[in-house]
Amino acid sequence: MAMEGKAESLTLTERIRVNGVPTESSLASNGTLRWKGSDGGERCLTVESEVLGFEAEGLRITVRAFVGAFKGVSCGGGSFGKRTRRDYVLELPTEEAAIRWSERLRDCINSLGRPKMLFIIVNPFGGKKCGRTIFHNEVKPLLAAADIPYTMQETKHQLHAQEIAYSLDLLKYDGIVCVSGDGVLVEVLNGLLQREDWDAAIKVPLGIIPAGSGNGMAKSLLDSVGDLYSVCNATFAVIRGYKRSLDITTVLQGEMKFFSILMLTWGLVADIDIESEKYRWMGSARFDFYSLLRVMNLRRYHGHVQFVPAPGYESYGEPVKQDSSCMGKTILTEQGQINNAKVQSCGYLGPVASLDGLEWRSIDGPFVSVWINNVPWAGEDAMLAPEAKFSDGCLDAVIIRECPKSALLALMLKMSDGSYVKSPYVTYLKVKAFRLEPGQRVGNPSKGGIVDSDGEVIARGDRANDAKHQDNLMSYGPPIQMTVDPGLATIFSPR
Numbered sequence: 001m002a003m004e005g006k007a008e009s010l011t012l013t014e015r016i017r018v019n020g021v022p023t024e025s026s027l028a029s030n031g032t033l034r035w036k037g038s039d040g041g042e043r044c045l046t047v048e049s050e051v052l053g054f055e056a057e058g059l060r061i062t063v064r065a066f067v068g069a070f071k072g073v074s075c076g077g078g079s080f081g082k083r084t085r086r087d088y089v090l091e092l093p094t095e096e097a098a099i100r101w102s103e104r105l106r107d108c109i110n111s112l113g114r115p116k117m118l119f120i121i122v123n124p125f126g127g128k129k130c131g132r133t134i135f136h137n138e139v140k141p142l143l144a145a146a147d148i149p150y151t152m153q154e155t156k157h158q159l160h161a162q163e164i165a166y167s168l169d170l171l172k173y174d175g176i177v178c179v180s181g182d183g184v185l186v187e188v189l190n191g192l193l194q195r196e197d198w199d200a201a202i203k204v205p206l207g208i209i210p211a212g213s214g215n216g217m218a219k220s221l222l223d224s225v226g227d228l229y230s231v232c233n234a235t236f237a238v239i240r241g242y243k244r245s246l247d248i249t250t251v252l253q254g255e256m257k258f259f260s261i262l263m264l265t266w267g268l269v270a271d272i273d274i275e276s277e278k279y280r281w282m283g284s285a286r287f288d289f290y291s292l293l294r295v296m297n298l299r300r301y302h303g304h305v306q307f308v309p310a311p312g313y314e315s316y317g318e319p320v321k322q323d324s325s326c327m328g329k330t331i332l333t334e335q336g337q338i339n340n341a342k343v344q345s346c347g348y349l350g351p352v353a354s355l356d357g358l359e360w361r362s363i364d365g366p367f368v369s370v371w372i373n374n375v376p377w378a379g380e381d382a383m384l385a386p387e388a389k390f391s392d393g394c395l396d397a398v399i400i401r402e403c404p405k406s407a408l409l410a411l412m413l414k415m416s417d418g419s420y421v422k423s424p425y426v427t428y429l430k431v432k433a434f435r436l437e438p439g440q441r442v443g444n445p446s447k448g449g450i451v452d453s454d455g456e457v458i459a460r461g462d463r464a465n466d467a468k469h470q471d472n473l474m475s476y477g478p479p480i481q482m483t484v485d486p487g488l489a490t491i492f493s494p495r
């Protein structure tokens, strides 16, 4: 019969065939489908966490699922490990029953708030230049199975994603998804925040499907719920439509401004990231090779950092006298440029909270490395900020000053799981705002370092190469300030 009991009045029950095997089966109002397998063991599928979509034809309903590799052995929640696509063909006894079950499945899916239309940006040149293949072979089939229509656009040049986000008709879409590395996602964010309607635009959910060489955001999102890092899992997170809010950091120097969601690095880590570019032909071995080289020929940089400590971190550094806080309120009124494109005066200006009256503290150099993070993972195998949270309104600062080379090598080997932060040479603290005043190399005053935000070189202190790098957004030397707007953006996230 079709319906059962009072408590279960909304549970549909039928004797049906599942993949050809006759069985008693039920479909609860919460979207849990249960039946018995040919071995008598209980099977179940949960619409919210395992079903992409379905197709109904006559007495047949084909449920398109994305299930854990061991699915079929037993029911139950927990981590899904590696998932695979699997179809379950349900054969209902009557047309009325088939209609009831289809309507139930449709209602369940519709109640989940999944995106109905997406704009997808694919970078065919990111990482190993696989963006297009990843989209066609892995992303597209899952979207098709979930019946989610989309408009896809490939990026044709640097900053193209930023231009697209700046002018896109956002009312047509329930999300903008980047099949790329972190760089394109950051371009989209900057494009949205330059818009006249930035406050509405920034509410559009963003999605990231990893296809670059730096995929820290995708890794951070998947890892936060114990999901395996994979293109399919990242795609499924977008399809399920669950979202979380994300802190936006305004990186500011005078009139120049950049919006960041990942990190800012200076010193050792930035040098390795950027200077190892010339060894790209080595593949990922370039990082190991160049890290070793840099540690052996260790550079230290003069400079100062100032910060507003988050609660619990007030004892770090030394107090700063109020009048030496150099930027104060200017953030509220200045307009900036992003990659030399003038920001509209109506674009986002930065957090509205004043920095006046806050208790700033400071640490003086020389420094080996300074990096400030918004999310735990900087790349798929580098957990630089194990305590970082997506929307706690804080940045996680990691500071290394003096450190013997052997200890530095040892701690770099422990970056893949974040345990390096336990080293006595590492200062790890949460801050509400941060200022970096980067100086020249110890023993070589004509050379400065590199300041890198989300993979973008924003300032470079190598005077010999100044002419070559005039297009950098900011100057090397004057303070660069970072302030956080808690949870300003929204990102598709696995639950």
Ligand SMILES: Nc1ncnc2c1ncn2[C@@H]1O[C@H](COP(=O)(O)OP(=O)(O)OP(=O)(O)O)[C@@H](O)[C@H]1O
Residues within 6 Å of the ligand: 123, 124, 125, 126, 127, 128, 155, 156, 157, 158, 159, 160, 179, 180, 181, 182, 183, 184, 185, 187, 211, 212, 213, 214, 215, 455
């Ligand atoms: N068609 C294109 N040709 C060249 N560069 C492009 C193109 N489309 C996008 N880009 C640029 O590629 C850069 C890297 O993009 P993406 O975020 O996909 O990868 P990444 O992992 O951050 O970097 P990379 O793979 O270059 O190390 C961005 O700066 C972006 O502007």
